[in-house]
Amino acid sequence: MNTAYDPRAFEPFAVTVDLAVFTVRAGALHVLLIRRGQEPYAGAWALPGGFILPRESAETAARRELAEETGLSPALVAALHLEQLRTYSEPGRDPRMRVVSVAFTALVPDMPEPAAEGGGDADRARWVPVDGAAGLAFDHAVILSDARSRVGSKLEYTCLATAFCPPEFTLGELQAVYETVWDTALDRPNFRRKVLATPGFVEAVPGAARLTGGRGKPAALYRPGPATVLHPPLLRPTEGHPR
Amino acid sequence: MNTAYDPRAFEPFAVTVDLAVFTVRAGALHVLLIRRGQEPYAGAWALPGGFILPRESAETAARRELAEETGLSPALVAALHLEQLRTYSEPGRDPRMRVVSVAFTALVPDMPEPAAEGGGDADRARWVPVDGAAGLAFDHAVILSDARSRVGSKLEYTCLATAFCPPEFTLGELQAVYETVWDTALDRPNFRRKVLATPGFVEAVPGAARLTGGRGKPAALYRPGPATVLHPPLLRPTEGHPR
DNA sequence: CCCTTTATAGTCACAATGACTATAAACACG
DNA sequence: CGTGTTTATAGTCATTGTGACTATAAAGGG
Numbered sequence: 106m107n108t109a110y111d112p113r114a115f116e117p118f119a120v121t122v123d124l125a126v127f128t129v130r131a132g133a134l135h136v137l138l139i140r141r142g143q144e145p146y147a148g149a150w151a152l153p154g155g156f157i158l159p160r161e162s163a164e165t166a167a168r169r170e171l172a173e174e175t176g177l178s179p180a181l182v183a184a185l186h187l188e189q190l191r192t193y194s195e196p197g198r199d200p201r202m203r204v205v206s207v208a209f210t211a212l213v214p215d216m217p218e219p220a221a222e223g224g225g226d227a228d229r230a231r232w233v234p235v236d237g238a239a240g241l242a243f244d245h246a247v248i249l250s251d252a253r254s255r256v257g258s259k260l261e262y263t264c265l266a267t268a269f270c271p272p273e274f275t276l277g278e279l280q281a282v283y284e285t286v287w288d289t290a291l292d293r294p295n296f297r298r299k300v301l302a303t304p305g306f307v308e309a310v311p312g313a314a315r316l317t318g319g320r321g322k323p324a325a326l327y328r329p330g331p332a333t334v335l336h337p338p339l340l341r342p343t344e345g346h347p348r
Numbered sequence: 349m350n351t352a353y354d355p356r357a358f359e360p361f362a363v364t365v366d367l368a369v370f371t372v373r374a375g376a377l378h379v380l381l382i383r384r385g386q387e388p389y390a391g392a393w394a395l396p397g398g399f400i401l402p403r404e405s406a407e408t409a410a411r412r413e414l415a416e417e418t419g420l421s422p423a424l425v426a427a428l429h430l431e432q433l434r435t436y437s438e439p440g441r442d443p444r445m446r447v448v449s450v451a452f453t454a455l456v457p458d459m460p461e462p463a464a465e466g467g468g469d470a471d472r473a474r475w476v477p478v479d480g481a482a483g484l485a486f487d488h489a490v491i492l493s494d495a496r497s498r499v500g501s502k503l504e505y506t507c508l509a510t511a512f513c514p515p516e517f518t519l520g521e522l523q524a525v526y527e528t529v530w531d532t533a534l535d536r537p538n539f540r541r542k543v544l545a546t547p548g549f550v551e552a553v554p555g556a557a558r559l560t561g562g563r564g565k566p567a568a569l570y571r572p573g574p575a576t577v578l579h580p581p582l583l584r585p586t587e588g589h590p591r
Numbered sequence: 592c593c594c595t596t597t598a599t600a601g602t603c604a605c606a607a608t609g610a611c612t613a614t615a616a617a618c619a620c621g
Numbered sequence: 622c623g624t625g626t627t628t629a630t631a632g633t634c635a636t637t638g639t640g641a642c643t644a645t646a647a648a649g650g651g
Contacts, residue, residue, distance in 0.1 A: 117360030117361065117362065118360065118361060118362075118363045118400070119360065119361075120361045120363065120437070120448050157361070157437065157448075159439070159446065160439050161439065162437050162438045162439065163435060163437040163448070164437075189434045189435065191432045191434075192406060192432065192435040192450045194363070194400065194405050194406040194407075194450065195405045196402070196403050196404065196405065203402065205363050205400075205406070205448070205450075207435045207437065207448075262505070262581075275598085276598085276599095277597070277598075292640070292641070292642090293597090293598080293599090294598095294599075294600080294601085294641095294642085295639070295640065295641080297598085297599075298638095298639090299638090299639085302638085320595075320596050320597065320648065320649050320650080321595090321596045321597025321598065321647075321648060321649080322596085322597055322598045322599080322646060322647035322648050323597090323598080323647075323648065324597075324598055324599090325598085325599090336583075336586065337583060337638085338581065338583075340579075340580060340581075342640095343579065518629085519629085519630095520628070520629075535609070535610070535611090536628090536629080536630090537610095537611085537629095537630075537631080537632085538608070538609065538610080540629085540630075541607095541608090542607090542608085545607085563617065563618050563619075563626075563627050563628065564616080564617060564618075564626090564627045564628025564629065565615060565616040565617050565627080565628050565629045565630080566616075566617065566628090566629080567628075567629055567630090568629085568630090580607085585609095
């Protein structure tokens with residue numbers, strides 16, 4: 106950045122964004138993919154994304170592409186918590202030309218198939234279980250894998266899990282998010298004790314509100330609290346590490 | 349990334365890297381800065397960095413620029429632990445043209461002034477206390493601030509603190525790193541108990557080796573252990589959060 | 592009307608932590 | 622050549638957090 110300004114001093118690169126948008130659905134972590142229409146990788150699944158326009162920041166471009174390529178509602182896309190994952194810049198990651206891509210991660214509550222809402226290229230967008238996503242275009246398998254492990258860590262020390270839930274949720278639903286992303290079973294009483302003991306993580310919906318989808322005792326409803334980080338963190342069960 | 353290949357479909361951007369390289373020196377966190385030689389911001393301090401070349405990845409470019417612009421030894425630059433911080437892409441962040449910059453963070457042990465080693469533009473490089481760094485070029489103040497807080501968090505849940513230390517170090521030196529970066533005092537016995545109880549964080553140098561710079565009882569020497577993450581984390585004293 | 596299912600309350604032993612006290616081994620300096 | 626300062630290291634102790642469980646409550650399904 107301190108090289109003299111000389112048009113020949115730098116190579117013009119294409120700069121794109123890619124998005125790994127996750128949701129928890131039917132007990133499995135899903136990611137939003139689109140089926141590519143043209144070469145290269147025509148017919149293959151890929152992460153949504155596209156070129157950054159001249160007057161856009163990467164984050165603005167990410168929201169625009171997400172709205173254009175998927176059926177997610179504009180209100181949701183505008184309110185979405187987007188987080189930069191990392192930038193992928195290996196030469197050769199796109200066979201056509203030199204492309205540097207800024208990858209983002211987002212979490213959304215479960216919702217209908219994007220195709221149902223129509224519009225744009227939404228008919229080519231699908232929620233796909235992350236474990237079943239194979240043969241992705243470009244280096245998107247690597248991006249997806251990086252995004253997945255980042256989400257797992259984020260659940261430990263941030264309040265991000267509530268982003269997977271609807272505006273009001275039960276502690277059982279919140280626990281299911283953790284169990285799905287971490288792929289472990291958690292003790293229910295201990296989980297609730299930990300969550301309720303963390304100031305600002307969730308707050309009870311006052312109107313003694315309760316609601317249930319099916320069997321069992323109705324659960325109290327909670328909504329996201331003001332906190333953004335978890336103090337202390339909610340560590341996932343020791344993966345081989347003696348605790 | 350799934351737009352048809354059409355040269356007019358994307359804007360060519362310049363892509364650069366910027367580096368926030370930290371060290372702990374004389375009880376203060378320092379960052380490596382270079383003084384700019386030409387406009388814009390001629391004479392101002394800036395983070396080292398520069399354009400990515402056609403066949404380079406961002407990380408390769410970061411190492412090359414670091415070696416070219418500073419007096420850090422090639423061996424050190426090659427072995428350095430570089431970590432992507434985030435990518436800065438706001439339009440207008442460079443007055444000359446559209447520049448997207450991939451920022452990296454690195455930590456090095458204390459060492460002589462880069463100028464002493466000569467070569468390249470090293471005479472314009474300096475270690476500057478981060479709290480005294482003002483008037484940085486471009487948006488480098490923002491990058492530096494982001495990097496600083498990232499380093500603070502990283503110390504909590506990774507073994508990165510040892511990267512600030514020489515190959516063999518005392519627990520007192522390691523504690524000084526934490527105290528400097530977090531700007532807090534830590535209880536010495538509790539710190540050593542925690543560090544030694546974390547498997548793989550540090551390992552004692554076997555030869556009953558000890559060494560001291562000045563007064564006091566000589567301290568045992570340790571080197572970095574095989575672990576890369578801290579289980580459980582070494583949380584910084586509650587900043588207003590009730591623990 | 593029981594039985595299954597889910598939510599929630601509570602218990603208990605143990606591990607981790609924060610705040611201290613105590614001892615050891617060096618050097619400085621009078 | 623002690624004495625005191627400085628840094629390292631070994632403990633203690635009360636409190637808190639955690640994992641593993643047990644118990645009770647409130648629904649719906651046969």
